[in-house]
Amino acid sequence: GAGVSQSPRYKVAKRGQDVALRCDPISGHVSLFWYQQALGQGPEFLTYFQNEAQLDKSGLPSDRFFAERPEGSVSTLKIQRTQQEDSAVYLCASNAGLKIYNEQFFGPGTRLTVL
Amino acid sequence: DQQVKQNSPSLSVQEGRISILNCDYTNSMFDYFLWYKKYPAEGPTFLISISSIKDKNEDGRFTVFLNKSAKHLSLHIVPSQPGDSAVYFCAASRMEYGNKLVFGAGTILRVKS
Numbered sequence: 001g002a003g004v005s006q007s008p009r010y011k012v013a014k015r016g017q018d019v020a021l022r023c024d025p026i027s028g029h030v031s032l033f034w035y036q037q038a039l040g041q042g043p044e045f046l047t048y049f050q051n052e053a054q055l056d057k058s059g060l061p062s063d064r065f066f067a068e069r070p071e072g073s074v075s076t077l078k079i080q081r082t083q084q085e086d087s088a089v090y091l092c093a094s095n096a097g098l099k100i101y102n103e104q105f106f107g108p109g110t111r112l113t114v115l
Numbered sequence: 116d117q118q119v120k121q122n123s124p125s126l127s128v129q130e131g132r133i134s135i136l137n138c139d140y141t142n143s144m145f146d147y148f149l150w151y152k153k154y155p156a157e158g159p160t161f162l163i164s165i166s167s168i169k170d171k172n173e174d175g176r177f178t179v180f181l182n183k184s185a186k187h188l189s190l191h192i193v194p195s196q197p198g199d200s201a202v203y204f205c206a207a208s209r210m211e212y213g214n215k216l217v218f219g220a221g222t223i224l225r226v227k228s
Contacts, residue, residue, distance in 0.1 A: 042219050
């Protein structure tokens with residue numbers, strides 16, 4: 001596709017359930033980012049991949065959050081034992097990573113609601 | 116510790132007039148700044164950017180101004196159109212951190228026709 005796609009678009013989970021969120025970046029984009037956006041706030045950085053290497057995971061809020069990008073394209077964000085405070089929109093973004101100043105292209109997000 | 120602040124939660128402007136959205140940052144190490152626009156149920160869409168070596172960047176109806184000494188940037192939209200109604204996010208980054216973006220909380224712009 002032409003843009004970044006994410007699935008599912010909406011996910012409802014019971015507290016304690018594990019969830020997996022998928023991101024398909026723009027084809028050929030080297031860099032991939034995950035952000036978390038709480039209601040009424042701006043997106044907050046979670047983690048960053050360059051190809052398959054996870055170069056920065058400083059924004060992951062706890063060890064229940066895990067991200068991978070095994071083949072350097074599709075990425076999965078996994079949240080184990082979900083809690084109510086995990087309810088948010090999870091955004092994925094990619095960029096070509098070739099120039100310093102190129103912008104990030106965002107997907108539509110996955111809205112996670114934990115009951 | 117909010118490093119990027121958008122102090123106006125909302126702004127209402129008449130169609131055809133100028134919209135000015137403001138953003139302040141605290142980290143003097145930021146060297147690249149971006150504005151994104153977001154419609155409901157969609158991801159943020161890139162609008163315009165500026166590096167710290169410039170004080171102005173223009174693209175059509177959109178102009179971003181950067182005042183490094185005041186750690187302040189603004190987005191001007193002239194003339195404003197009803198389709199500009201959206202949430203606008205200011206973001207900042209440091210190049211050595213792989214373009215990780217730090218976002219403000221956003222400003223809701225309503226352009227009235």
